Amino acid sequence: MRNNQLWKSNLGLLFDRRARTGKPMVFRLSRPLDIDPRGRTLLDIGEMADCVRGTAAALHAAGVRSGDRVAVFKDNHFDCVLLAAAASRIGAVPVMLSGLLPDDAVRALLQRVEPALLISDRRRLTPADGDGKPLASFADRTLSLDGGVPGALTLAELEGAPEPAPAPRPNNELMMLTHTSGTTGVPKLIMYTPAKLQGQMARLECRHLPPITFRRSDTVAVFMPYVHARAFTWIYSVLTLAPAKVLLMSDSDPATVRPLFREHPPTVIEALPIDFTNLEDLARERASNVFSSVRMFASTFDAVYWSTIRSFLNASQHPFPLWRYGYGQSETGGLGMTFITRRTANRRRDEEPGPRTVGRPMPTFVQIKVVDPQTFQPVPDGRPGLVFARTKARCVGYYGEPERWREKAVGEWWNTGDIGIRTRTGSVKLLDREVNHTPGLSCLELEDVLVDHLPPRHDVALLAVSGGPPVPVVATPDGRLDPEVWRRAARGLPDLADPVVIALADMPRTGTGKVRREELRRRHLGEAERPGTGRWT
Structure with missing residues (x-):
């Protein structure tokens, strides 16, 4: 994408540019936006563009100027994207924080970025416990939605402010900060420029590549943490390829999803693994199948269990539904992609054991190599090692933590922190995160098989332990597990320790639904050592 095109496509101008094309496009929301005083749940592309311009005017009236950091910490919804677009439009740097982050992590991140404005809400700005400094003390000004x-400040007192001239950031200057999952502690803040986020990360996805990208006739439903970098590459692709209707979901509550999908049957769904899990019972409802029209399911962020994939592909009545699984990281964007058909999903897991294939590197965009964790020298195909990636989409650093960046950036290569295998055909298979890897095993693979053999609504996280078998933490709906059910599920698998059984509600997760394994270790394993170093988490 040329420099002048990048400027015109800057996030703060993108909605305006799309509205000027004149192609109809409708956004249906699962609930009204927190920044929309009119409380609408149906907006066209022109109204979305108006919302960005009006919010930019409000931020400017609140004193935000070019180069200022604007922190967004609120309930998950699409207005997180619109707030980021509004800040970018006037040259400010949005700092996107998941509303599910604990207060201590938020305080650490706010202290790091020193925002000129913190956008939040009454619940988060006035915590009941009173522990620690109030969040408002970390920003020059605060806006309560x-x-x-x-x-x-409030939106009501800023509404109707004069609209400032657009002044987006130059292509190679800092445009946005988002954070990593935070599975091992305080998240890292990732630095994005327009050239990286829109010029590289979103580039491949914005091409017309039927049947794996959007069609004009599609009704696209998305369940997304809208503060994540994935939300911004996704919105570039949506506004470029222009599906006719977009369903913007703020959560995956089946009581909300069922009536909305009946009224607007989706043809493409993208969601987090945890969202698919939340909706799996709905996928099994044959009497009121709301997934029958779906031609493609897409997932990112984490592995999805085979049992879940099978449930959704079997729920579709499309002749050839696909599951698109993307492998990547927040720091790099997409690194690989693979597709699963209904036939593959219904093949018994015992017939094809082995680690999960995440696809081949994207041609001309990404290179992958697997190296020895000690020497960083390449290992032969078929042998496990650390997965390194080289891509022009790699972001420019960790804000305020250059030493953590240097641990993972090795010249032009990026240390993903994953243990994997490169096959002779160039595909990549993932075994584990290095921090949780037991040599000779794949905890991810064993978790997948166990969940496939356990009753519905059971989850498993294996914790690697030095000098012993992995410890299974089994989460069940009621916090109880029949020993005979467990014996049947684990039959024929490598040795495992006796399971630790907890309730599903007690499984610690990040804002993107990933299991916080380090927190599980702290709660249930105490000082037990692990085989991995944890250097590259």
Whole structure:
């Protein structure tokens, strides 16, 4: 993408540019936006563009200027994207924080970025426990989206402010900060420029590549953490390829999803693994199948269990439904992609054991190599090692933590922290994160098989332990597990320790639904050592 095209496609101008094409496009929301005083759940592309311009004017009236950091910490919804677009439009740097982050992590991140404005809500700005400094103390000014916070601005008092001229960031300057999952502690803040985020990360996805990208006739449903970098590459592709209707979901509550999908049957669904898990019972409802029209399911962020993939592909009545699984990281964007058909999903897991294939590197975009964790020298195909990737989409650093960046950036190569295998055909198979890898095993593979053999609504996280078998933490709906059910599920598998059984509600997760394995270790394993070093988490 040329420099002048990048400027025109800057996030802050993207909605305007799309609205000017004149092609109809409708957004249906699962609930009203927190920044929309009119409480609408149906907006066209022109109204979305108006919302970005009006919000940019409000931020400017609140004193935000070019180069200022604007932190967004609120309930998950699409207005997180619109707030980021509004800040970018006037040259500010949005700092996107998941509303599910604990207060101590948020305080650490706010202290790191020193925002000129913190956008949040009454619940988060006035915590009941009173522990620690109030979040408002970390920003010059605070905006409460639902009011009720002494000393904080409100949208009502900023509404109708004059609209400033657009002044987006140059292509190679810092445009946005998002954070990593935070599975091992305080998340890292990732630095994105327009050239990296829109010029590289979103580039491949914005091409017309039927049947794996959007069609004009599609109704696209998305369940997304809208503060994540994936939300921004996704919105570039949506506004470029222009499906006719987009369903913007703020959560995956089946009570919300069922009536909305009946009214607007989706043809493409992208969701987190945890969202698919939440909706799996709905996928099994044959009497009111709301997934019958889906031609493609897409998942990112983490592995999805085979049992879940099978449930959704079998729920579709499309002749050839696909499951698109993307492998990548926040720091690099997409690294590989693979597709699963209904026939493959229904093949018994015992027939084809082995680690999960995540696909081949994207041609001309990405290179992958597997190296020895000690020497960083390449290992032969078929042998496990650390997965390294080289891509022009790699982001430019960790904000305020250059030493953590240097641990993972090895020249032009990026240390993913994953243990994997490169096959002779160039495919990549993942075994584990290095921090949780037991030599000779794949905890990810064993978790997948166990969940496939256990009753529905059971989850498993294996914790690697030095000098012993992995410890299974089994989460069940009621926190109980029949020993005979467990014996049948684990039959024929490598040795495992006796399971630790917890309730599903007690499984610690990040804002993207990933299991916080280090927290599980702290709770249940104490000082037990692990085989991995944890250097590259």
